[in-house]
Amino acid sequence: MSSLPNSLKNISLFLERLPGIGEKTANRLAFFLLNLPEEDLKEFAENVATLKSKTKLCKNCFNFTEKEVCEICDNNERDHSIICVVETVLDLLSFEQGRIYNGVYHVLHGKIDPLNRVGPDDLKIGELISKIKNPKSKATGPQQCTSVIN
Ligand SMILES: [Zn+2]
Incomplete structure (x- = not known):
């Protein structure tokens, strides 16, 4: 790691912070990025730079x-x-991949x-209660989503 130039070391150290990425994989990904066309890297960097402000x-x-x-x-x-x-947007994406719901x-x-001090006020539960008070909607959980699919 210490033999890498800072340009590669910085990228590798950042990639290592991603879930499931160890030092060896981070180095491999950094080397892969180095071999991409400069235009692709600039586009990727722009997408990363605006990720939080756009989303x-x-x-x-x-x-x-x-x-x-x-x-x-x-x-x-x-x-x-x-x-x-659903608990997370990843769950939503799973249902959407089924293309049936x-x-x-x-x-x-x-x-x-x-145990981790996450209570109802930390989640979007109040908004859900307001929504289901609207008689046009009936809230459902994953099992009901499945039965709607079936
Ligand atoms: Zn929406």
Whole structure:
């Protein structure tokens, strides 16, 4: 590691902070990046630089979006009376990969975890309660999402 120039060492050290990436893999990825065309690297760097400023939470469901409302909430062909409650956006993506569920979502962004001091106020539960008080919607969890699919 110490024999690497700072330009590569800095990239490798950053990559090592990513989940599941050790020093050897980080070095391999840094070398891979070094071999990419400069234009690709500039595009990647620009996307990384603007990731946080461009990415927002959908004001309806808390999915990630670059607009006020995500594509799913904005789609009038989806059944907005069925809400699938999911823990994370990754769960939402899993349902969407199935391409069968046609309702909308509510992303909690975590789960209640008293040992780690995560309570209902740390999640998007208040917003869910407000939403299901609306008689047009009936909230559902993953099992119900599955039964909707079946
Ligand atoms: Zn949304």
